Amino acid sequence: MAFRIVVQECDASACGYRCLQVCRLGVLLAVPVSRHNRGLPRKPDRYVIAPRFNGYCNACGLCVEVCPDSAISLQC
Numbered sequence: 001m002a003f004r005i006v007v008q009e010c011d012a013s014a015c016g017y018r019c020l021q022v023c024r025l026g027v028l029l030a031v032p033v034s035r036h037n038r039g040l041p042r043k044p045d046r047y048v049i050a051p052r053f054n055g056y057c058n059a060c061g062l063c064v065e066v067c068p069d070s071a072i073s074l075q076c
């Protein structure tokens with residue numbers, strides 16, 4: 001059965017990227033976001049978490065447990 005991780009927008013740096021640290025299968029990815037990028041390279045304003053490799057998720061639930069913002073949900 002395939003599982004799907006859904007991640008709401010969060011302040012990833014504030015929690016120390018806990019979900020990335022516990023996911024041993026590398027399902028989740030921190031994606032840089034720059035709100036005021038006018039075509040110039042610049043440091044990202046923040047990072048958001050994207051479930052880039054959902055197909056590898058084994059539904060262990062660790063990322064859901066450690067998220068302080070309840071931003072992650074697991075769907076079958």
Ligand code: SF4
Nearest residue numbers: 023027057060061063
């Ligand atoms: S449920 Fe487990 S395998 Fe799936 S993304 Fe979360 S930590 Fe990774």
Ligand code: SF4
Nearest residue numbers: 010012015018019067
């Ligand atoms: S989804 Fe939750 S655990 Fe992951 S970075 Fe955001 S706040 Fe932290």
